């Protein structure tokens with residue numbers, strides 16, 4: 065089974081949690097897009113759901129495939145969000161934001177009664193941090209914000225390169241008009257502490273640590289999909 069087939073397996077298993085009438089948060093990334101494709105088939109077959117997309121990219125795919133969309137202001141309380149992740153640990157702590165949508169993803173997940181993460185098994189880790197942590201920052205005062213991030217990291221015994229994410233024509237800009245610093249800290253033994261320290265920096269808009277947000281993770285490997293439950 066190749067990586068795409070594993071993503072489809074995870075998306076199929078997540079679809080089993082979707083019921084008619086649900087208000088869905090719809091994630092961003094290649095795994096979430098497999099979910100959108102499967103959801104669109106169900107919608108074409110008569111399933112009635114309304115979705116709130118977590119990015120312009122996901123919104124475009126949903127429109128193309130006929131998945132009905134609303135804004136989060138129109139549907140401020142959601143039943144379920146299905147989204148991918150860059151890393152998942154056994155406590156269902158996540159690193160997200162590889163696709164640059166972490167702010168809307170976190171807002172949408174927080175507005176949902178439940179979040180289910182879908183991923184292939186390459187995303188499952190013992191300790192978060194092999195994937196560089198995306199930190200969404202305001203373009204104003206970037207240098208100061210960067211220094212503040214370095215200080216916070218040093219207090220927690222972390223260090224590593226901070227790279228301002230680039231796209232084809234310059235600095236990457238998120239749907240919200242911000243930039244992303246990818247922080248290669250390596251192992252993050254205390255994700256909770258790093259999360260709250262980063263949240264205290266004014267230039268940090270949001271970061272890609274999702275803690276106590278996912279209720280289930282559906283992880284697909286060659287033998288099929290298995291479900292990990294948050295123990296809280």
Ligand SMILES: O=C(CO)[C@H](O)[C@H](O)COP(=O)(O)O
Nearest residue numbers: 093094095148161162163165
């Ligand atoms: O957080 C995300 C986007 O901001 C994605 O969910 C994450 O990057 C995983 O993407 P993929 O399913 O393509 O590996």
